Amino acid sequence: MNALEKDIISVSRRARQASRAFQSASSEIKNRVLAKIxxxxxxxxxxxxxxxxxxxxxxKKAGLSSAMLDRLHLSDAVIDSMIAGLEEVISLPDPVGRISSLARRPNEMLVGRMNVPLGVIGMIYESRPNVTVDAAALCLKAGNCVILRGGSEAFHSNNALAGVLQEALILCGLNENTVQVIPVKEREAVSVLLRQEKYIDLLIPRGGEGLIRFVSENSRIPVLKHYKGVCHIFVDRLADLDKATPIILNGKVQRPGVCNALEGLLIHQDIAEHYLPVIAGALHRHGVRLLGCEKAVKIEANIEQADDSDWGTEFLDLILTVKVVEGYDEAKEYIERYGSQHTECILTEDYSLAHKFVREIDASAVMVNASTRFNDGSQLGLGAEIGISTTKLHAYGPMGLEELTTKKFVVFGEGQVRS
Incomplete structure (x- = not known):
């Protein structure tokens, strides 16, 4: 065992030891820590x-793009945003200790389920150092200890923020190992961390598809996965087209580089001749490059012929695929083939079809007559999120405080014994 392995094992062991005490911390104590941070x-x-x-x-010396440098920059506005985020988490109700589904059994026992912390969470993420504080805040409020591994490009920033987090814990009389940042740049540290199933309960990777696949394929610990966001809108023949255009523009144009941005547009063939030139023109005016099927290309000159590799691509840019479909069944088949179980949307005034779409489409969020951009913890009422899960164990969709806990059964008896 080399020195790096010893360091990572030591970090993991200290987190497990700290979690035994922290899981019973009161809401008052947790909020006091967040306020101090x-x-x-x-x-x-x-x-x-x-x-x-x-x-x-x-x-800059390494040649990072301006977009990457912007994500890395801890400006006054970003720090103010982190502070506001902490205040928001403080205001959220604490799920830990909440008992739900309390029911009396025939033998008079009361049986319920109590929210409890997951224990130790490992976060592996890239670039944005503000994730260090945002993730720690949610984990702490849910009673979890957290081990943070940020990108090497944010090494000094993450260590500075870790110092603030640990100083706050110490000042509030808590174990500083409740939050730890992996103190080395070596990539091998991630591989070692993925083997610490004895100490870590859940891993949450945030970043590009390559990082998430590496973590998923090499971890001995359960992983919350979100490979990519390939989100679609199906414009039904009974869609209100006055509503449709701003919804589509919002999904594609507002922030094209995020996971809930629109990547594919499906249009019912009955309205394609009329509506495709309208929406293509609106998207073109916003600088969106359109890649379409043969039918779409014949209808609208601003649409280029798509390659086979374009379908199902997460562009994260002002690029959108467009396909004309015969109807609901073909749209569903397309989504099942090319979607990523992130966000899917139907635009229609057909009540029955809308409910059919909601029941049958498998995605972490399914929208009716609303932008894909609403699949976000704050927008869906969670207050804040640590990420979006596109797998179903143990959470599906945005993960807020509730999803950073699990449930144990609690039983209240009066001397009952099993016969």
Whole structure:
């Protein structure tokens, strides 16, 4: 066993030990820690930004794109956003200890289910150092200890933020190992972390598809997976087209580089001749490049012929595939083949068809007459999220505080014995 393995095992073991005490922390204590983190982020702002500047300088020398450098930058606005996020998490109800489904059995026992922390969560993420604070805040409020492994490009920033997190824990009389950041840059550290099933209960990777597949394929620990967001809108023949255009534009144009952005547009053949030139023109005016099927290309000159590899692609850019379909059945078949179980939407005024779509389409969020951009924890009422799961164990869709807990059975008896 080399020194790196010993370090990672030590981090993991300390997290497990800290979790035994922290899982019973009261809401008051957890909120006090979060408030102290917010206070220290403001007070340590200059130091955090000095450390962040080291990462920005290294990133420039390494040739990172302007978009990547922007994600890396801990500006005053980003720090203010982290503080606001902490205040939001403080305001959320604590799910830990909540008992639900309490029912009396025929033998008079009361049986219910109680929300309890998952234990130790490992977060592996890329670029944005603000994830260090955002993820820690949600994990802490749900009573979990967390081990954070950010990208090497944000090494100094993440360590500075980790210092703030641990200082807040110490000032509130808690174990500083409740939150830890992996203290090395070596990629081997991730591989070692993935083998610590004895100490870590869940891994949450956030980043590109390559990172998530690597974690999923090499982990001995359960992984919350979200490979990509290939989201579609099906415009039915009975869609209200006045509603449809702003919904489609919002899905594609507002923030094309996020996972709930629109990547594929399916249009019913009965309205394609009329509506396709309308929506293509609107998208074209916003700089969207359209790649379509043969039928779409014949109808609209602004649409290029798509290659086979374009269907089901997460472009994360102002590029959109367009396909004319015979109806619901072909749209469903297309979504089943090319979707990523992230977000799917139907635009229709046909009540029965809308409910058929909701029942039959398999995705973490299914929309009727609303933008795909609403598949987001804050937009769906969770207050905040740690990520979006596109697999079904143990959560499906945005993961808020509730999803960072599990449930155990609790039984209240009066001397009953099993016969």
């Amino acid at each position: 917010a206070d220290l982020l403001d007070k340590r702002r200059a130091f955090i930004q000095e450390e962040n500047a080291k990462d920005l300088e290294s990133g």
